[in-house]
Amino acid sequence: MRIATLAEPDDFDGWRDAARALAAEGVPPGEVVWQVGDAPVDLFAAEPDPRTAAPPPPAGAAGSVSRLFLDVARSAALASDPERFALLYAALVRLRTTPKLMEDHADPLVRRLEGLARTVRRDIHKMRAFLRFREVTESDDVTRYVAWFEPEHHIVRANAAFFVNRFASMRWSILTPGVSLHWDGAALSEGPGAQKGDAPDGDPVEAVWKTYYASIFNPARVKVGAMLKEMPRKYWKNMPETALVPELIAGARARELEMIETAQNDRTADDRTGVGGNAQAAWEALKEEAAGCTRCHLYKPATQTVFGEGPVSAPLMFVGEQPGDNEDLQGKPFIGPAGQMFDRALAEAGIPRADAYVTNAVKHFKFEPRGKRRIHAKPDAGEIEACRWWIDQERMLLRPKVTVALGATAARSLFGRVVTIGRERGRAQRLPKGPGGEDGGEAWITVHPSFLLRIPEPERAREEYARFVDDLRLVKAALAA
Secondary structure, eight states: EEEEEEESSSSSSHHHHHHHHHHHHTEEEEEGGETTTTSSTTOOOOOOOOOTTOOOTTTTOOOOOOHHHHHHHHHTTTSOOTTTHHHOOOOOOOOHHTTTGGOOSHHHHHHHHHHHHHHHHHHHHHHHHOOOOOEEEESSSOOOEEOOOOOOOSSHHHHHHHHHHHTTTSSSSEEEEEEEEOOSSSOEEEEOOOOOSSSSOOHHHHHHHHHHHHHHHHHGGHHHHHHHSSGGGGGGGOOOTTGGGGHHHHHHHHHHHHHHHHHHHHHHHHHTTTOOHHHHHHHHHHHHHHHOSSGGGGGGTTOHHHHHBBBBTSSSSEEESSOHHHHHHTTOOOOOOHHHHHHHHHHHHHGGGEEOOOSSSSOOOOOEEEETTEEEOOOHHHHHHHHHHHHHHHHHHHHHHHEESSSSHHHHHHHHOOOHHHOOOOOEEOOOOOOSSOOEEEEEEEEEHHHHHOOOSHHHHHHHHHHHHHHHHHHHHHOOO
């Protein structure tokens, strides 16, 4: 058994020199124990997987390896996996007889090494993104910036050059459990590992930053799942702004409800004077906010957000499915072929469209490209749920006497469940209470006008259109009641 001793847990250069010498002697991977200092890193590792086992290298076959292997090895060597050096040596030996080994991504050994390299690179990125310096004054009145970070892998030295280049004019220290880095503005030095209590808790600059962060925080653009994926909670405790996030999210709802309640209270006086006033201003602010919505992925291919349209004092709200191609390009709801049929049906039912508020359950156009055409695609449950936030705000702001769901997507958005149009159509229902506890109001469910356009049989199309107009007449009667 051969023992290969490395100076540090991240000693890639030491591993490379030792591995070349062992390979040149023809030492099989199973006969090498890798250790850091006096502590073996893989002494109690499991028996080698026969799928990844390498034959003894031919004596004197040190040779060269591909750039691809070196790139993977430099990262994988920093992993916290105690078998990392043994795995790398096994790969090095196999490369002597299989030069293109690293191109075989299905190979178990290659997969494992690439996985280690990915986690290390991710940890390097997290350190750069989530490390926070805090200002302290040293005994000689010199300002130093100190940060605490807990990496998952042995990445601190590998990240040193980044922080030296980024903060070259500062005097700083980065404290971690394994090793500490200190920069005096001219030279980098190392120190022993530290504890979290050795780092300061806060400083005046941090207080200013937290105030600024709170002022620009936008709960409408927060996607908690995506945020946690990119910024796991374990990093939150070391970042001043993330300590504010739960409170800001919770407080945002209260602030929104207060704003909307104020607008509603003022709207009665506004209506008497014929002035849009606060209600109109609140709606315009909501529309402006929706223009930057990124609550689901649909904003990426769409041209723009298509928000609702109509008077904020409207007693009647129509909710459709989503914008179509024409609506996406012009930024207005219900102006395409389905919108034209909708207008005709409203006129026959005696409902002026100008007196109604018209919007959609989903605010961005979902489509499938086919050549130069964009074909409508039905929103899924996640997209409907993501956009319910905007529908809830519109409902709270307008508080219509009657709300009409045009189609299954709109009904699902309003009721929060799957709705069968045929069973629920043609009768008044009560909407669930809004997020602020306000009464949901009366609701009616009917088909979407686009359904009428898709009926191929002329006679059936006329019958369904007449039934749609009858539904609208029932809505008009409900408004007058």
